[in-house]
Amino acid sequence: MTDFTLASARDALKAKKISSLELTTALVKAVEEARPLNAYVTETPEKALEMARASDTRLAKGEGGALEGLPLAIKDLFCTKGVRTTAGSNILGNYVPPYESTVTQNLWDAGAVMLGKTNMDEFAMGSSNETSAHGPVFNPWMAKNSNSKLVPGGSSGGSSAAVAANLCLAATGTDTGGSIRQPAAVTGTVGLKPTYGRCSRWGIVAFASSLDQAGPMTKTVRDAAILLKSMASIDPKDSTSVDIPVPDYEKLLEGGIKGLKVGIPKEYRMDGAPPEIAALWDKGAEWLKAQGAEIMEISLPHTKYALPTYYIVAPAEASSNLARYDGVRFGHRAKGVRDITSLYEKSRAEGFGLEVQRRILIGTYVLSAGYYDAYYARAQKLRTLIARDFTEVYKKCDVILTPATPGPAFAVGDKSDDPVAMYLNDVFTVTVNLAGLPGLAVPAGLTANGLPLGLQLIGKAFDEATILRAGLAIEQAAAFNHKPANWWRAA
Amino acid sequence: MSPTSSSTAAQIIKGQTGDWEIVIGMEVHAQVSSNSKLFSGASTEFGAEPNNQVSFVDAGMPGMLPVINEKCVEQAVRTGLGLKAKINLRSIFDRKNYFYPDLPQGYQISQFQNPIVGEGEVFIDLKDGSSVLVGIERLHLEQDAGKSLHDQSPDNSYVDLNRSGIALMEIVTKPHMRSSEEAAAFLRKLRAIVRYLGTCDGNMDEGSMRADVNVSVCKVGGYDKFRADGSFKHLGTRCEIKNVNSMRFVAQAVEYEARRQVEIIEGGGTIKQETRLFDSKLNETRSMRSKEEAHDYRYFPDPDLLPLELDAAWVETIKKSLPELPDEKRARFVAFGLTPYDASVLVAERELADYYEALAKGVDAKAAANWLNNEILGRLNRDSLTIADVPVSAAANNAIVTMVADGTISGKIAKDLLYIVWTEGGDPRQVVEARGLRQVTDTGAIDAAIEAVIAANPDKVEEVKAKPKLAAWFVGQVMKQTGGKANPGAVNAALKKRLNLPDEG
Structure with missing residues (x-):
C-alpha cells in the first residue's frame, strides 16, 4: 500500500480499488514505525484520517480535486494553521501559526491529506539535516556492507527521507541553494525547484527571500508534474509571485524529447570530483541523445563565483529575515533577563543553533557600513552576470544537464565540523537559485557502494514542462527502481 | 508674490x-x-x-x-x-x-x-x-x-x-x-x-x-x-x-x-x-x-x-486631478485685490479659502475679506472654534455682504443680522424681510424722522447752525428714530438739505 506513487494511488482511488482511509492508515502506521529515521517532527495522524474520510466522501460522490485523498508530508518550513511549525529551530519553540501557507492551502484545496511535518535543517540552512533542533534525519539508504548512518541531504532531509522510505506518497520541500534537489539526489527521489515566483512564498518561513522557492519531492517525475500543478499559483499576497498561468505539467510530459537541445556546461567538470559522477553525467547525455536529443557543450563562465556569491546573498537576507525572532512576540524567550538588550541576546543565543548564528553573523557583516560595497554589492553584480550566462546559453539550447551533487550521501557527522566542505554540496545547484531558474533532480543510478546518485536538468524560466519531459526520458532510460532496505523498523 | x-x-x-x-x-x-x-x-x-x-x-x-x-x-x-x-x-x-x-x-x-x-x-x-x-x-x-x-x-x-x-x-x-x-x-x-x-x-x-x-x-x-x-x-x-x-x-x-x-x-x-x-x-x-x-x-x-x-501616464492623470494649491490660490486672491498678507492668511487652510471664495462670490474681494476677518474669524477665535464650526454658511454670509453692498441693509444692521442667523439660524434675506431690517432709503420716511427730531429739539437746531459738526448728533438721532434702518448717507444728505448746512459740514 505504501509503495503507491501519487499517480498510481490517484488512479486506484478513482477506480475505487482502495480508499483514502486505507491508504492513509497504512501510511500513518509506516510513519509511526519509521520514527528511528526522525523524518517527521510532528505527526498529525488524526488530522490525516479525518481528511482521508472527507476525501472518501467526495470521491464516493465522484467529486474531488487533483490530489483528492493523497497523503503528503509537509516540510516544517510551511506554516500550517493550528499545527506546530518550527522551521527546525528552537527559537520558534512550539509556535502554532494562525494561518496556512498559500502552497499548503492549495494542496488541501486540491484534496490532499496531511500526514505531518517533516524535519529539516534549522531555517533551511544546511545540506545534511544535521543542523535541525530536532536532531538529524537518517537516510533510508545505507552503503553496501556498512552500518554507518548516512545523511538524507538537506535542508529538506525529512521530506527526502519520507519519500524514499515510503512514509508518504510525496512531500513538499523548499530550495534556496539546492535544498530540494540535493536531498532528492542522495535519496534516489525526484526533486523539483520551480522558477522563482512560480510557487507563492506566503506563509513559508523565510530564509533568503530572493532565492527561496517551494517545490515537490516525489517518487517519480510524473508525480513531480502532478504535485507542482497543485502547489503552483499566482498569489496576490506574494509580490514576487509571477502572473503566468500554471500549465498542466502532467499532460506536457508527453511528446518525447526529439530535437531537444541539451547543453553540457564545461565549467561543471570539477577537478577532484568522483569519477562515478562524471561517468553518470556522460551516461545521462547518452540516454538523452539516444532518444533524439541534440547534445552540445556550452559555457557558463561565471559558475565559479556562484558559491561565494550565494554565501553572501543568502546570509545577508537571512540576517534580516531572522531579526523578527527576538523573544518579544512569539517563540522562545530567555528567562531571567533584566533589560531588552539582554532579552534579545539571550533569547537568540539560546534559540538559534550554531550554523544559523554563523550565517546571521556573516550576513550582518556583509551588509555593514564599509563592507557592503566589497561584499553585498559585488555579489549582486555577480548574480546578474551568473543569470546572464544562462540567458546567453539559452539562445542555443533548451535545457542544461549537470550532476545534481558532487557525491552520494555521506555519513552523519562527516562534514558537520567543516562548513566549507558542507557548503560545497550545493556547488551544482546554487547557480540555479541565483538565476531564478527551474531545476530538477532525477535519480539516475547507484554508486559502486549502492548509493543513489542524481542528475540535474536546468530549464528556462517558467519552462518546468521541458525539464520534466527531459527528466522523464532520463527516468525511463535509467529504469531506476531501487528502494532502500527497510532497516529502521527493526531499529 | x-x-x-x-x-x-x-x-x-x-x-x-x-x-x-x-x-x-x-x-x-x-x-x-x-x-x-x-x-x-x-x-x-x-x-x-x-x-x-x-x-x-x-x-x-x-x-x-x-x-x-x-x-x-x-x-x-x-x-x-x-x-x-x-x-x-x-x-x-x-x-x-x-x-x-x-x-x-x-x-x-x-x-x-x-x-x-x-x-x-x-x-x-x-x-x-x-x-x-x-x-x-x-x-x-x-x-x-x-x-x-x-x-x-x-x-x-x-x-x-x-x-x-x-x-x-x-x-x-x-x-x-x-x-x-x-x-x-x-x-x-x-x-x-x-x-x-x-x-x-x-x-x-x-x-x-x-x-x-x-x-x-x-x-x-x-x-x-x-x-x-x-x-x-x-x-x-x-x-x-x-x-x-x-x-x-x-x-x-x-x-x-x-x-x-x-x-x-x-x-x-x-x-x-x-x-x-x-x-x-x-x-x-x-x-x-x-x-x-x-x-x-x-x-x-x-x-x-x-x-x-x-x-508615466498614471502620474500624469494624478497631476491633472490636483486641486489648486495654496500658492496659486494666494496669487489669484491677490489678483482679486487682496493684500499678500490677507491672501496668505486666507489660503493657509483650504476650508477657510473655500469659505472665503464662496463668501466673496460677486462682491468686493476686500469687503468680503474684511467681513470674514472681522466678523467671522473674530467670533471664532473668541470661542476657540475653527472655520469648520461656523454655524452660518458662506452663502448666507455672501447674502449679508451683498445686501450691505447694494444698500439693502446698513453695515450696523449687517452685524446684528449675522448675530441673529449665528445664534438662531435662518436665511438672512428672509430675516431682513420678516423683521423689517431693510434699510430705509425712502426720503419721505427719512424726512419725517428728521422733522420729528427737529420738532423735539428746537434748541439743537440753533446750535447746529452755529456748529455744523453737530450734524452727526442729528444723524444719530434720526438713525435711532428709524431703528437703525435708515441709510446713514441718505440721512446725512437730507439733514444737510433741511438745515441748510454746507457740504463740508
Missing part, C-alpha cells in the same frame, strides 16, 4: 565674539491618509484599542509578506507633484535593520537610495508678506513603527502595534531655512499643502505630522558661501532635534538649540554631531545619542518587494 531664495534676512544671534547665523533643514514625517497600512490591509484609524489594528504582516509573523498599498503610492506621488517635485518612475524599497520591541520585523521598510520623489520646492510665507523658497531634497515612503508603552507597569513595558506599518512620507528639505520663524512657516506651509492635497491630515496632536529639525550655526556670511558653492564646510556641525510636534515647539527648539551651539563654540568647545530631544516643558534640547552611537542600519533592497515602477 516676491519669492527669493536666500536673500531674506537671516536670524542673527549676537554672541560675545560676533554675530552668528542659523541654518535649518528639516525631515518631516507625514502620515499618509489612507484607509489601510503601507503593506497590509489593517486599518489606520486613530484611537483604536491597543493592538486592535494589527495584521500578521504588521506583527512580523513568520512567513508573512508585504504587499504595497497602491493608494499610499498614489498619495506619495500626489504629494510629490504638490511639492513641484520630480517623480521617480522607478523607486526601490529597502530594509533599514535595527532591533526595537516596537519594530516587529526587526527592520523598517523604507526607501534609501532610490526614493519615489526627488527634488522639489516649497515657498514659505513670512509675516512681512514676502515668500522664501525652501528646496525639497526628496520624499520617500516608509513604514511607521509601533509604540512602546513604559508607563503602564513598574516592571514591564508594553507594545502597541496599531501604528506598526502605517505609511509615512518622509519629506527632507535642503538646509534652506534661516530663522525660527522660517522653520515654523515651512512646517505650516507644508501642512497646508498636504491638507489641500488630501494626502495627510496634518494633525500634529495625533502624531500625523512630526518634524526632525537639523540646526547648525555659522559665522555671518558662511551660509551665502554654502549657497554659492554647495560645500557644507562653510556651515557648522548640525544637531538633529527629533520628533518635534508643533509649529511653536519647532520655533522654540531652534531658538534654544542655536543659542546652545553659539555658547559652546564661543566657550571654546566644538559641536558634536548628535541626535537631541526637545523638552517642551523645560523648553530645552537634550542629548539622545551621539554619531558614534548611531545605528548601522545595514540598508539593502527588500527582496520581498519588486522595484516600484510607475506608469
Whole structure:
C-alpha cells in the first residue's frame, strides 16, 4: 500500500480499488514505525484520517480535486494553521501559526491529506539535516556492507527521507541553494525547484527571500508534474509571485524529447570530483541523445563565483529575515533577563543553533557600513552576470544537464565540523537559485557502494514542462527502481 | 508674490565674539491618509484599542509578506507633484535593520537610495508678506513603527502595534531655512499643502505630522558661501532635534538649540554631531545619542518587494486631478485685490479659502475679506472654534455682504443680522424681510424722522447752525428714530438739505 506513487494511488482511488482511509492508515502506521529515521517532527495522524474520510466522501460522490485523498508530508518550513511549525529551530519553540501557507492551502484545496511535518535543517540552512533542533534525519539508504548512518541531504532531509522510505506518497520541500534537489539526489527521489515566483512564498518561513522557492519531492517525475500543478499559483499576497498561468505539467510530459537541445556546461567538470559522477553525467547525455536529443557543450563562465556569491546573498537576507525572532512576540524567550538588550541576546543565543548564528553573523557583516560595497554589492553584480550566462546559453539550447551533487550521501557527522566542505554540496545547484531558474533532480543510478546518485536538468524560466519531459526520458532510460532496505523498523 | 531664495534676512544671534547665523533643514514625517497600512490591509484609524489594528504582516509573523498599498503610492506621488517635485518612475524599497520591541520585523521598510520623489520646492510665507523658497531634497515612503508603552507597569513595558506599518512620507528639505520663524512657516506651509492635497491630515496632536529639525550655526556670511558653492564646510556641525510636534515647539527648539551651539563654540568647545530631544516643558534640547552611537542600519533592497515602477501616464492623470494649491490660490486672491498678507492668511487652510471664495462670490474681494476677518474669524477665535464650526454658511454670509453692498441693509444692521442667523439660524434675506431690517432709503420716511427730531429739539437746531459738526448728533438721532434702518448717507444728505448746512459740514 505504501509503495503507491501519487499517480498510481490517484488512479486506484478513482477506480475505487482502495480508499483514502486505507491508504492513509497504512501510511500513518509506516510513519509511526519509521520514527528511528526522525523524518517527521510532528505527526498529525488524526488530522490525516479525518481528511482521508472527507476525501472518501467526495470521491464516493465522484467529486474531488487533483490530489483528492493523497497523503503528503509537509516540510516544517510551511506554516500550517493550528499545527506546530518550527522551521527546525528552537527559537520558534512550539509556535502554532494562525494561518496556512498559500502552497499548503492549495494542496488541501486540491484534496490532499496531511500526514505531518517533516524535519529539516534549522531555517533551511544546511545540506545534511544535521543542523535541525530536532536532531538529524537518517537516510533510508545505507552503503553496501556498512552500518554507518548516512545523511538524507538537506535542508529538506525529512521530506527526502519520507519519500524514499515510503512514509508518504510525496512531500513538499523548499530550495534556496539546492535544498530540494540535493536531498532528492542522495535519496534516489525526484526533486523539483520551480522558477522563482512560480510557487507563492506566503506563509513559508523565510530564509533568503530572493532565492527561496517551494517545490515537490516525489517518487517519480510524473508525480513531480502532478504535485507542482497543485502547489503552483499566482498569489496576490506574494509580490514576487509571477502572473503566468500554471500549465498542466502532467499532460506536457508527453511528446518525447526529439530535437531537444541539451547543453553540457564545461565549467561543471570539477577537478577532484568522483569519477562515478562524471561517468553518470556522460551516461545521462547518452540516454538523452539516444532518444533524439541534440547534445552540445556550452559555457557558463561565471559558475565559479556562484558559491561565494550565494554565501553572501543568502546570509545577508537571512540576517534580516531572522531579526523578527527576538523573544518579544512569539517563540522562545530567555528567562531571567533584566533589560531588552539582554532579552534579545539571550533569547537568540539560546534559540538559534550554531550554523544559523554563523550565517546571521556573516550576513550582518556583509551588509555593514564599509563592507557592503566589497561584499553585498559585488555579489549582486555577480548574480546578474551568473543569470546572464544562462540567458546567453539559452539562445542555443533548451535545457542544461549537470550532476545534481558532487557525491552520494555521506555519513552523519562527516562534514558537520567543516562548513566549507558542507557548503560545497550545493556547488551544482546554487547557480540555479541565483538565476531564478527551474531545476530538477532525477535519480539516475547507484554508486559502486549502492548509493543513489542524481542528475540535474536546468530549464528556462517558467519552462518546468521541458525539464520534466527531459527528466522523464532520463527516468525511463535509467529504469531506476531501487528502494532502500527497510532497516529502521527493526531499529 | 516676491519669492527669493536666500536673500531674506537671516536670524542673527549676537554672541560675545560676533554675530552668528542659523541654518535649518528639516525631515518631516507625514502620515499618509489612507484607509489601510503601507503593506497590509489593517486599518489606520486613530484611537483604536491597543493592538486592535494589527495584521500578521504588521506583527512580523513568520512567513508573512508585504504587499504595497497602491493608494499610499498614489498619495506619495500626489504629494510629490504638490511639492513641484520630480517623480521617480522607478523607486526601490529597502530594509533599514535595527532591533526595537516596537519594530516587529526587526527592520523598517523604507526607501534609501532610490526614493519615489526627488527634488522639489516649497515657498514659505513670512509675516512681512514676502515668500522664501525652501528646496525639497526628496520624499520617500516608509513604514511607521509601533509604540512602546513604559508607563503602564513598574516592571514591564508594553507594545502597541496599531501604528506598526502605517505609511509615512518622509519629506527632507535642503538646509534652506534661516530663522525660527522660517522653520515654523515651512512646517505650516507644508501642512497646508498636504491638507489641500488630501494626502495627510496634518494633525500634529495625533502624531500625523512630526518634524526632525537639523540646526547648525555659522559665522555671518558662511551660509551665502554654502549657497554659492554647495560645500557644507562653510556651515557648522548640525544637531538633529527629533520628533518635534508643533509649529511653536519647532520655533522654540531652534531658538534654544542655536543659542546652545553659539555658547559652546564661543566657550571654546566644538559641536558634536548628535541626535537631541526637545523638552517642551523645560523648553530645552537634550542629548539622545551621539554619531558614534548611531545605528548601522545595514540598508539593502527588500527582496520581498519588486522595484516600484510607475506608469508615466498614471502620474500624469494624478497631476491633472490636483486641486489648486495654496500658492496659486494666494496669487489669484491677490489678483482679486487682496493684500499678500490677507491672501496668505486666507489660503493657509483650504476650508477657510473655500469659505472665503464662496463668501466673496460677486462682491468686493476686500469687503468680503474684511467681513470674514472681522466678523467671522473674530467670533471664532473668541470661542476657540475653527472655520469648520461656523454655524452660518458662506452663502448666507455672501447674502449679508451683498445686501450691505447694494444698500439693502446698513453695515450696523449687517452685524446684528449675522448675530441673529449665528445664534438662531435662518436665511438672512428672509430675516431682513420678516423683521423689517431693510434699510430705509425712502426720503419721505427719512424726512419725517428728521422733522420729528427737529420738532423735539428746537434748541439743537440753533446750535447746529452755529456748529455744523453737530450734524452727526442729528444723524444719530434720526438713525435711532428709524431703528437703525435708515441709510446713514441718505440721512446725512437730507439733514444737510433741511438745515441748510454746507457740504463740508
